[in-house]
Amino acid sequence: MNIQAADTNITTDREPKMQARRVNVFYGDTHALKDVNLDIYADEVTALIGPSGCGKSTFLRCLNRMNDTVASCRVKGVMTLDNEDIYSKQVDVVQLRARVGMVFQKPNPFPKSIYDNVAYGPRIHGLARKGDELDEIVFTSLQKAGLWDEVKDRLDTSGTALSGGQQQRLCIARAIAVNPEVILMDEPCSALDPIATAKIEELIDELKGHYAIVIVTHSMQQAARVSQKTAFFHLGNLVEYGDTVEIFTNPQEPKTKDYITGRYG
Amino acid sequence: MTDHTVASFDEELNEMRSKVVQMANIVNTQLQNSLTALQDRNSELAEKVRLTDQLLDDLDSDVERSAVEFIARRAPVAVDLREIIAIIRISNTLERIGDYAKNFAKRLDVLLETDSIRSSERLLSHMVDITSKMVTDVIDAYIRRDIDLALEIWHRDQEIDAIYNTMFRELLTYMMEHPHYITTATHMLFIAKNIERAGDHATNIAEMAYYIATGKALDMERPKKDKSHLAAAPDVEE
Ligand SMILES: Nc1ncnc2c1ncn2[C@@H]1O[C@H](COP(=O)(O)OP(=O)(O)OP(=O)(O)O)[C@@H](O)[C@H]1O
Ligand SMILES: [Mg+2]
Numbered sequence: 027m028n029i030q031a032a033d034t035n036i037t038t039d040r041e042p043k044m045q046a047r048r049v050n051v052f053y054g055d056t057h058a059l060k061d062v063n064l065d066i067y068a069d070e071v072t073a074l075i076g077p078s079g080c081g082k083s084t085f086l087r088c089l090n091r092m093n094d095t096v097a098s099c100r101v102k103g104v105m106t107l108d109n110e111d112i113y114s115k116q117v118d119v120v121q122l123r124a125r126v127g128m129v130f131q132k133p134n135p136f137p138k139s140i141y142d143n144v145a146y147g148p149r150i151h152g153l154a155r156k157g158d159e160l161d162e163i164v165f166t167s168l169q170k171a172g173l174w175d176e177v178k179d180r181l182d183t184s185g186t187a188l189s190g191g192q193q194q195r196l197c198i199a200r201a202i203a204v205n206p207e208v209i210l211m212d213e214p215c216s217a218l219d220p221i222a223t224a225k226i227e228e229l230i231d232e233l234k235g236h237y238a239i240v241i242v243t244h245s246m247q248q249a250a251r252v253s254q255k256t257a258f259f260h261l262g263n264l265v266e267y268g269d270t271v272e273i274f275t276n277p278q279e280p281k282t283k284d285y286i287t288g289r290y291g
Numbered sequence: 292m293t294d295h296t297v298a299s300f301d302e303e304l305n306e307m308r309s310k311v312v313q314m315a316n317i318v319n320t321q322l323q324n325s326l327t328a329l330q331d332r333n334s335e336l337a338e339k340v341r342l343t344d345q346l347l348d349d350l351d352s353d354v355e356r357s358a359v360e361f362i363a364r365r366a367p368v369a370v371d372l373r374e375i376i377a378i379i380r381i382s383n384t385l386e387r388i389g390d391y392a393k394n395f396a397k398r399l400d401v402l403l404e405t406d407s408i409r410s411s412e413r414l415l416s417h418m419v420d421i422t423s424k425m426v427t428d429v430i431d432a433y434i435r436r437d438i439d440l441a442l443e444i445w446h447r448d449q450e451i452d453a454i455y456n457t458m459f460r461e462l463l464t465y466m467m468e469h470p471h472y473i474t475t476a477t478h479m480l481f482i483a484k485n486i487e488r489a490g491d492h493a494t495n496i497a498e499m500a501y502y503i504a505t506g507k508a509l510d511m512e513r514p515k516k517d518k519s520h521l522a523a524a525p526d527v528e529e
Contacts, residue, residue, distance in 0.1 A: 247366055274368045276506030287371050288300065289293045 043068040043208060043238040044089060044126075049103035051084050051262075053096065058084045060262045062103075066208065071230060071239040073253035073270065075246065077285065080259040082242040086210050089240065090126035091119055107208070124151055127201035131213040133193030135185030135200075140177050143185040143196055144168060147204035163203055171199035172229050191222025198229060202237075209233065211241040215248065227252050246286050250274045258282045300365060307357050307378050308434060314350050314385040315430040317343065319423045321392035322489070326419045328396060330412060332403050340396035347389035354382040373506060377499040381433065384492045384499075388426065391485040398478045405475040408465060414458045415479065418486045421451050425493040433500035445497040445509065451490035458483050 042065035051059040059081045066072050066089075074082040084093070091112060093099045105112050112122055124147065135143050144164045147153075154160040164181070168174040173195040177188070185196050194214055201209055211230075215223040230239060230252050243249050249256055249270065256273040258266045258281070266273065266282040277283045295301050321340050328336035358379045361367065367375050425444055432440035462476040462483075498509045 246368060250368070275372060277369050283369050284293060286368050288295050288297060 040067060042066060043108065045104070045106045045109075046085070046088070047104040047106075049085070049088060049101065049105060051081070051088060051093070051102070052098075052100045054098040058262055059088075062262075062264045064257055064264055064267060066238050066240055067255070068207070068238045069235055070254035071234050071241060071252050072255045072257060073249035074240065074242045074257050074259060075244075075249050075286070076259035076265075078244075081262045082259055083212050085259070086128075086212055086240060086242055089208065089210055090123050090128055092123075092128065094119060124204040125206055126208040126210060127204065127206035129194070129197050129201055129209065129211040129214050131216050133190055133197050133217070135188070135193050135196050137184060137186055139182045140168075140185050140188070140196060141181040144199050144203045147200060151204055153204065167199040167203040168196075170202055170233070171195045172225060172232075173199055189222070191218045191225060194218060194222070194226060195229065198226075198233075202233075206237060208238040208240065211239065213242055213244060216244065223248070246274070258285065260285070300371075303357065303361055303365075304371070304374070307354055307361070307375075310350055310354050310357075311378060311381055311385070312430055312434065314347060314354075314382060314389075315426050317347055317350075318385050318389050318392065319426055321347075321389055322395075322419050322423050322426075322486075325392050325395040325399070326416055328399055329402065329407075330416070334399065334403055337396040337399040337403070341393055344389055344393040347386050351382045351386040355379055358382075370503065370506070374503045377433075377503050381430075381496050381499055384496055385426075388489045388492050391489045394485055395482050398482055402475065402478045405478075406472065408462070408472060408475055408479060411458055411462055411465075411476075411479050411483075414454055414461070415483055415486065418451055418454050418458075418483065418490075421447065421454075422486055422489050422493060425451075425490060426496075429493050429496045429500060432497065433503065436500075436504040438501060438504050441497045441500040441504070442509075445494055445501070448490050448494040451487055455483055455487040 044066040046062055046064045049059055049062040050057070062081075062085060064085075074085060076082055087093045088101055088105055089112075093101055101113065107122070107125065111117075112126075136146065138146070141164055144167050145154075145160050148160060148163045154163055165174065168177060173192060176192060177196075185193065188196060194217075198209075198214075215226050218226065227248065230241070233239060234254075241249075241252065243252075253270045256268065256270045257264055258273065258277075258279070260281050266277060266279040268278075273282065274286065277286060283289070321343060324336055324340045324343075327333065328340065358375050361375055365371075425447055428440060429444050431437070432444060459480065462480050465472050466476045501507070501509045
């Protein structure tokens with residue numbers, strides 16, 4: 027399926043990894059997202075910002091159909107991954123979530139060993155036949171997540187025994203292990219101290235280019251630091267989308283300016 | 292513009308703004324006092340100008356320190372970021388214009404001992420008036436975010452350049468015809484050049500005011516009327 031970028035605010039000749047067109051989301055009577063059009067590109071980090079309740083998490087959860095688990099939730103419009111409609115009947119949701127992984131606000135390792143936390147996904151997706159293949163996946167995932175050196179001597183200990191920052195990197199390793207194409211992060215640093223935050227941001231920088239990354243953050247400085255594109259949401263509308271540098275030096279919409287400069291409400 | 296949710300954010304910005312306004316007022320007084328000292332042959336007033344310059348240096352350091360603290364503590368973005376960066380530069384620029392006024396006053400030590408060239412003094416007085424007005428207006432344009440005024444001031448610089456060219460030619464002729472006036476004319480020329488530079492600086496501030504208000508650089512080519520770099524000594528009749 028190919029979706030025309032006409033009548034949207036998006037002008038580019040690159041092929042987007044994911045596209046949202048006229049996306050509307052309702053929770054019962056609550057109209058949480060209104061006609062949202064947004065493109066996500068493979069080689070960059072897209073930050074979603076906006077006041078509490080504006081629909082950032084809702085949008086993020088639409089991208090891998092996490093909203094399917096909310097009974098009252100209805101999603102309208104079109105969402106694609108590599109031009110395929112992710113809401114079509116043929117799509118296997120488990121498969122989709124492997125391609126579009128997610129990291130949550132609170133680190134949520136399984137109450138299993140560090141090794142098993144990372145190996146879990148590859149196992150259920152049948153990515154490794156033999157034990158040493160699995161070892162290799164666990165090693166590279168932890169390596170990419172910048173956690174290997176800290177845990178290599180205690181892969182058998184429980185993931186929950188790690189510090190918050192380490193747990194978050196373990197969750198990132200777990201997401202990476204199934205070879206995703208897109209990684210969604212919902213306020214991944216809000217429970218972390220500045221050092222652990224810096225490590226995650228450094229990690230995001232390294233992962234960029236290998237995965238399309240979408241991050242929700244309440245820290246304007248974090249959005250400015252880690253992303254190339256920024257989308258500002260307000261009351262369910264996508265108010266402004268553009269180059270992060272532009273958004274933070276010269277936003278075009280008064281609402282964006284008021285929000286990022288701290289003049290909101 | 293709407294206020295910040297955090298009131299002290301605006302208070303700190305306002306404090307820096309008012310220091311910049313204060314600097315502009317001092318700069319103008321300094322320019323006028325130097326001129327008056329020349330016209331009235333008043334060396335005491337010239338001395339006062341030289342001493343007052345310290346005030347501008349101090350205010351400039353103050354503003355710069357506050358701005359750096361502000362950036363560190365408040366991490367300003369968008370229009371606030373543009374303004375805080377511009378405030379540092381505007382303050383530096385005013386301090387530089389102040390240096391020109393001080394240099395003007397320094398030259399009076401020698402100049403007040405020589406015979407004056409009245410017609411050039413009149414031209415210089417005109418240049419100083421235009422420059423002062425530019426400084427006042429440009430700070431006004433910045434504070435009120437008045438893009439039209441900033442643009443208008445940006446073009447005004449041409450007037451100063453034109454007077455400077457006239458003065459340059461006049462003083463050159465004077466030196467050729469009356470070697471007796473060489474000392475006077477040379478100092479007058481340096482002073483005029485400095486005032487002309489001060490006008491350029493005021494133009495720079497107009498660009499900053501424009502940038503703060505719009506987020507865009509005023510990157511048209513600068514109007515230029517200073518052609519003195521092309522001038523040669525006029526032919527003198529034997
Ligand atoms: N499971 C749900 N059931 C009902 N309403 C919901 C549900 N999840 C979100 N909403 C509503 O949808 C709107 C958008 O919520 P969402 O969680 O997407 O906001 P957000 O931008 O992520 O906010 P925050 O920054 O506080 O996380 C809100 O009005 C919220 O109350
Ligand atoms: Mg949320």
